[in-house]
Amino acid sequence: GQQVMQIPQYQHVQEGEDFTTYCNSSTTLSNIQWYKQRPGGHPVFLIQLVKSGEVKKQKRLTFQFGEAKKNSSLHITATQTTDVGTYFCAGPVYNQGGKLIFGQGTELSVKP
Amino acid sequence: GAVVSQHPSWVICKSGTSVKIECRSLDFQATTMFWYRQFPKQSLMLMATSNEGSKATYEQGVEKDKFLINHASLTLSTLTVTSAHPEDSSFYICSARVSSGRGDTQYFGPGTRLTVL
Numbered sequence: 001g002q003q004v005m006q007i008p009q010y011q012h013v014q015e016g017e018d019f020t021t022y023c024n025s026s027t028t029l030s031n032i033q034w035y036k037q038r039p040g041g042h043p044v045f046l047i048q049l050v051k052s053g054e055v056k057k058q059k060r061l062t063f064q065f066g067e068a069k070k071n072s073s074l075h076i077t078a079t080q081t082t083d084v085g086t087y088f089c090a091g092p093v094y095n096q097g098g099k100l101i102f103g104q105g106t107e108l109s110v111k112p
Numbered sequence: 113g114a115v116v117s118q119h120p121s122w123v124i125c126k127s128g129t130s131v132k133i134e135c136r137s138l139d140f141q142a143t144t145m146f147w148y149r150q151f152p153k154q155s156l157m158l159m160a161t162s163n164e165g166s167k168a169t170y171e172q173g174v175e176k177d178k179f180l181i182n183h184a185s186l187t188l189s190t191l192t193v194t195s196a197h198p199e200d201s202s203f204y205i206c207s208a209r210v211s212s213g214r215g216d217t218q219y220f221g222p223g224t225r226l227t228v229l
Contacts, residue, residue, distance in 0.1 A: 031215045042205055042223045043156065050214050088155065097161065098144050098209040098216040104155045 002027050004091055006103030014111050019076040021106035023089035030092055032065055032072040033100065038085040079110050115139050116208050118221030125196055126229055133191045133224045135206030141186035142208035146218060147179070150203045162189040196228045 003026040013019050023032065031050045035043040047056055049065035049072065056063045060083075062075045076083055086105040093099040115138040125131050135145055143164045148156040160181055161169040168181035180192040193200055203225050207218040 033217055035220075042220045043207075045217055045219060048214055048217055092216060098211070098218070099146070099158065099161060100218060102156050107153070 002091075002093060002101055004089060004101050004103040006089055006106055008106055009104060010107045010109075012109045012111065013079050015081060016078050019079050019083070019108055021074050021087050021089075021108075023072040023074075023103050025070045025091050027091075027094065028069050030069075032069075033090045034063060034072075034074055035088045035090060035102075036085050037088065037105070041085075043088060076108075079108070081110050081112055084108060084110050114208070114210050114219040116142075116206065116219050116221040118206055118224055120224060121222060122225040122227075124227045124229065127197050128195055131193045131196055131226060133193075133204055133206075133226075135189045135191070135208075135221050137187045137208045137219075140208070140210065142189075142210075143186060144209040145183060145189040146207045146209070147181060147189075147191050148205045148207070150205060150223075156205065159191075164189075193226065196226070198228045201226055201228045 005024045007022050031048050033048045034046040036046055037043045047063050052069050053067045054065040060077045064073045086107045088105045089103045090100040093101050117136045117138055119134045123131055145162040147159045150156050158171050159174045162181045162183040164183045164186050170176045178194055183189040203223050205220055205223040207220045210217050
């Protein structure tokens with residue numbers, strides 16, 4: 001069945017270091033979405049990428065969608081303690097009315 | 113826009129009782145909502161898709177008679193955990209589907225922490 005894999009599972013960085021999480025789908029996706037979940041909180045929508053090779057930036061966050069539309073990455077430049085949380089990628093399940101399949105998430109911890 | 117609320121935010125109940133969780137879209141109409149559960153340090157597990165005016169669609173392995181879903185209006189879906197047991201303790205999160213020209217996204221409610229004693 002359709003799968004979305006995400007690595008690494010955990011990442012511990014020193015404040016100011018960069019961070020990247022990678023997402024790979026077993027199937028071609030119409031779009032890829034990224035969510036952030038703070039400890040004790042709920043997933044918050046960050047961005048949706050649609051086009052092959054698309055790159056979008058949100059301040060220190062850079063999102064990429066691969067040319068084959070099967071992989072994606074989220075890169076954070078110069079991490080801050082406010083970046084702490086779990087980052088999930090998600091792709092739509094084909095022909096399933098808006099259902100999403102989530103990656104396992106990457107938990108980011110930032111040491112001040 | 114696209115704000116989803118959930119009530120209650122946490123609930124503690126005795127084993128054998130039923131618990132109802134409400135999910136509301138506050139500033140938009142949602143014909144489709146989704147119910148997830150999440151265990152600590154794990155990803156979101158989709159339980160069911162809730163469609164306004166029709167029966168919910170349950171994922172494989174989710175008991176529809178135990179997790180009753182009602183989507184009676186375009187802004188409200190409810191999940192009732194019937195005869196709850198300690199193994200039902202979890203974080204339950206709903207989301208509402210939002211469609212645009214770029215495709216569908218989901219906006220999540222704040223979640224409900226259920227503890228069954």
